[in-house]
Amino acid sequence: MSRTTTPAHRPDALAGGPSGIVVRGVHRRFGDFVALEDVDLEVRPGGLTALLGPSGGGKSTLLRIIAGLDHPDSGSVEIGGRDATFLPPQRRSVGFVFQHYAAFTHLTTARNVAFGLEIRKRPKAEVRDRVAELLELVHLEHLADRLPSQLSGGQRQRMALARALAVQPEVLLLDEPFGALDAQVRKELRDWLRRLHDEVHVTTLFVTHDQEEALEVADEIVVINDGRIEQVGTPGELYDHPANPFVMSFLGPVTRLGGALVRPHDIEVLTDDRAGAVRVEVTRLLRVGYEVRAETRADDGSTPWVQLTRAQVTELGLVEGRTVWLRPLVDTPFPAAGLPADASGPVAGPAAGCPDRVPA
């Protein structure tokens, strides 16, 4: 997917320029529990930003505070350059969509989309034109007269997006908008969201716990864990230059090699001993689609695994039981000891279920 035309590079894409979000020093406690601790965040105007982190990390709390559905104990929220900290949700110019969208069940798709405009008493012709435009945008024009119960889950979420966009919010906040849908539909909708965003350029912040979703869709990813922001960057920056072991292990597969954390595709397999290489025995070759995962055991009892292509396996003559040597192909910034106990592998995405996570 091309990112060359991302709205972040086209700040003039909205009339008056899109608005960013600035969060400063936000704290939020629930009793003794600290849900957000001194959170500072700038969401780029016109960008598609993912708020990514494990369950309970504080994603929804932060989104709700930006939306005005919850309030910080201290700190501030600015939307489009205006202090919104004490504004009610309806005065923040935000549109939101949640995982389980509560549509008006007795209203058609078109009337659901029109709702926000109608309560704002917009002229009938304007409402009609805007609804037609939005339904076309979300590819639901042919289902305008259906009731929500006659739509699929994916169609309902698209209707929710259209409804949120109807009142032309400055920012769009999406909390796991596709979370309740099955994997295939999720995948289609995330491609669709990317394309939709390329058309409308509204500053969008979406919550996800799925690293693959964030890597595929977002211009920028904010990784949040335990109420703190771990790192902010483009998908490439986070994947290639993680700030700490948590980000490294959350954003892709990791394995331990010679006391360091390494990506399993950044390991060279050698058929003889060389400087810096670790001797291992191949314990299992697992074919997973187009890749082969070679599980190994080193003399110190550690069990690094390597991601290879079938051609590499053939070329190396790898078979179970063979001794080979492994060497990291890139510098390994983190010792394996720095890996949090609960982050021994990716939590979701293509690498989920990697051998590191398969119970012995």
Ligand SMILES: Nc1ncnc2c1ncn2[C@@H]1O[C@H](COP(=O)(O)OP(=O)(O)OP(=O)(O)O)[C@@H](O)[C@H]1O
């Ligand atoms: N109203 C509340 N009262 C008490 N604790 C709360 C409340 N809302 C959230 N929390 C706690 O704050 C923490 C952060 O919750 P939050 O919903 O923001 O996490 P999350 O990252 O969105 O997680 P998930 O992906 O599971 O939705 C959790 O431990 C949660 O139990």
